[in-house]
Amino acid sequence: MTGLEIFYTILAALSGIGVFIFGMKILGDNLEAVAGDRIKKMFAVIDKNSLVGVGIGATTTAVIQSSAAVTVMLIGFVNAGLMSLTQAASVVYGANIGTTITAQIVALGFGGIKNVQLTVIFAAFAGIGAFMILFAKKDLLKKIGTIVCGLGMIFVGLTVMGDSMESFKEAPVIVNALASIKHPLLLVVLGAIVTALIQSSSAVSGLVITMSAAGIMSFPQAMYIIIGSNIGTCVTSFICSIGTCTNAKRVAVIHLTFNLLGSIIFMLTDLFAHYADLLMRWFDTVQIQIAMLHTIFNVATTIILLPFTKLMVKFATLVIPDKKGKVDDDTPRLYYLNDQVLTSPPLAVANVKREILNMYTLARQNLNLALDAITTLDISKLDSFNVTEAKLNYLNKEITKFLVRVSNTDISEWDAKLIGSAHHTVSHLERIGDYAENIFEYAQKLKEDKLSFSEDSLEEINKLREALDNLFDMAYKIYDEELPELIPTLYTYEQITDDMKVLMGDKHVERLNQGVCNPETGAIYLTLASDCERIADHVTSVANATKSFARPKKIHPQKA
Numbered sequence: 297m298t299g300l301e302i303f304y305t306i307l308a309a310l311s312g313i314g315v316f317i318f319g320m321k322i323l324g325d326n327l328e329a330v331a332g333d334r335i336k337k338m339f340a341v342i343d344k345n346s347l348v349g350v351g352i353g354a355t356t357t358a359v360i361q362s363s364a365a366v367t368v369m370l371i372g373f374v375n376a377g378l379m380s381l382t383q384a385a386s387v388v389y390g391a392n393i394g395t396t397i398t399a400q401i402v403a404l405g406f407g408g409i410k411n412v413q414l415t416v417i418f419a420a421f422a423g424i425g426a427f428m429i430l431f432a433k434k435d436l437l438k439k440i441g442t443i444v445c446g447l448g449m450i451f452v453g454l455t456v457m458g459d460s461m462e463s464f465k466e467a468p469v470i471v472n473a474l475a476s477i478k479h480p481l482l483l484v485v486l487g488a489i490v491t492a493l494i495q496s497s498s499a500v501s502g503l504v505i506t507m508s509a510a511g512i513m514s515f516p517q518a519m520y521i522i523i524g525s526n527i528g529t530c531v532t533s534f535i536c537s538i539g540t541c542t543n544a545k546r547v548a549v550i551h552l553t554f555n556l557l558g559s560i561i562f563m564l565t566d567l568f569a570h571y572a573d574l575l576m577r578w579f580d581t582v583q584i585q586i587a588m589l590h591t592i593f594n595v596a597t598t599i600i601l602l603p604f605t606k607l608m609v610k611f612a613t614l615v616i617p618d619k620k621g622k623v624d625d626d627t628p629r630l631y632y633l634n635d636q637v638l639t640s641p642p643l644a645v646a647n648v649k650r651e652i653l654n655m656y657t658l659a660r661q662n663l664n665l666a667l668d669a670i671t672t673l674d675i676s677k678l679d680s681f682n683v684t685e686a687k688l689n690y691l692n693k694e695i696t697k698f699l700v701r702v703s704n705t706d707i708s709e710w711d712a713k714l715i716g717s718a719h720h721t722v723s724h725l726e727r728i729g730d731y732a733e734n735i736f737e738y739a740q741k742l743k744e745d746k747l748s749f750s751e752d753s754l755e756e757i758n759k760l761r762e763a764l765d766n767l768f769d770m771a772y773k774i775y776d777e778e779l780p781e782l783i784p785t786l787y788t789y790e791q792i793t794d795d796m797k798v799l800m801g802d803k804h805v806e807r808l809n810q811g812v813c814n815p816e817t818g819a820i821y822l823t824l825a826s827d828c829e830r831i832a833d834h835v836t837s838v839a840n841a842t843k844s845f846a847r848p849k850k851i852h853p854q855k856a
Contacts, residue, residue, distance in 0.1 A: 353390020
């Protein structure tokens with residue numbers, strides 16, 4: 297081959313790699329969008345059972361086609377306090393298993409079955425998917441078309457890569473250069489570096505398979521590069537752990553430790569087990585050999601290291617020790633939202649909902665402090681109240697900013713409705729906080745002027761507070777569990793607050809006529825009743841938001 301021909305062949309190889317990686321990305325992103333609800337449910341059931349975590353990690357990674365992406369999600373969850381370090385460790389193990397499904401698909405398609413050229417058949421999916429995208433009317437069908445197109449693009453990329461590798465066989469300089477790299481450690485390092493640059497072990501697997509199938513790389517060479525790729529994929533998680541909490545950084549350490557220990561165990565046992573000979577004896581084609589190596593390596597590493605999860609966690613704790621001094625929890629911050637969760641839009645939407653419920657709890661907490669203050673005239677909790685009010689104002693601004701960012705990602709129709717309604721919901725919660733602030737100021741006014749409510753007035757305030765408590769409980773349940781069918785019941789509690797406002801007004805006039813209370817105290821009393829009634833309206837609006845995004849419940853026929 298001439299120098300120009302080699303140059304063109306390199307360009308062809310790069311184009312094949314590019315199409316392969318892009319195909320994987322759109323396949324994974326749209327599979328995640330379609331299966332987003334199931335992924336959210338899977339992560340919600342992670343408990344102390346390590347095997348459950350392994351299964352969820354493997355399944356999720358098989359869906360979104362990226363162990364690095366799953367690890368990034370875990371970093372976000374641990375950073376938000378949604379998952380313990382031990383739980384995250386088991387999911388990391390499963391993610392390493394799930395990522396091998398790509399190599400299995402590639403090996404099956406690239407090798408074919410007897411005289412059937414599956415690569416050509418699968419590559420045709422790119423065109424089929426493109427037509428589905430063009431002509432489908434429903435969003436779900438468009439996403440399915442994109443999934444089909446992505447799968448086809450993977451094999452289009454493989455075909456281009458395969459053709460370029462066949463051309464490389466005619467360039468002795470390149471073949472000899474690759475053949476000269478034989479030392480296992482050097483090959484492992486090469487695999488780690490290439491994967492770190494591409495940030496996809498699956499793409500490296502596809503490249504290695506095409507090179508091996510073309511005969512310009514031996515299976516033993518491919519084997520060690522694949523082992524190295526498992527180490528290189530950890531770079532992404534380390535990058536994403538920057539700026540997160542201590543435990544989130546430890547997830548990245550566990551990810552790297554798992555793959556490093558697995559590679560060391562493999563290299564040491566290979567000295568007498570000779571895995572290359574075994575795999576070449578067990579499987580016919582080099583494609584299958586590479587795919588099976590990838591799967592067996594990660595499954596075996598998981599089986600070996602799973603019993604030592606607690607030790608892995610302790611090791612990560614030693615590497616990333618706790619910061620000296622206590623963390624100041626008074627500092628306003630987002631509890632469940634960060635850049636990491638944006639890598640998975642469906643889970644980002646789920647965390648938006650968690651953050652809103654957290655804001656709801658804070659708003660209710662401040663209302664309770666305010667009502668305590670105005671009924672007891674004990675304003676000693678003012679500093680605590682102000683800290684929470686600062687948190688509410690911060691959350692209002694930051695959640696709103698995050699909603700804009702989530703809106704620009706690929707989310708489902710129902711998730712888009714939740715995000716659309718969330719703008720108003722956050723505003724309602726911020727207003728509840730403002731009314732609570734007003735009520736606390738009334739308490740301060742009463743305290744300063746040495747005024748107080750009568751026994752009858754306090755009894756009426758407590759009845760109003762009881763109605764608000766019921767309203768808050770019901771609204772939380774409706775929003776959290778998406779139960780708009782309970783809204784009619786909620787309205788009964790709201791009506792009680794409306795009735796109490798009217799009653800308090802009437803009673804105040806009676807007491808004023810009897811000379812029981814003075815006008816200044818009465819003005820505060822009436823304003824308090826009005827503020828509580830408006831708070832009830834805002835709480836009801838939060839619950840009403842579920843009408844827009846709650847999915848229809850499946851009705852199962854009753855058995856006779």
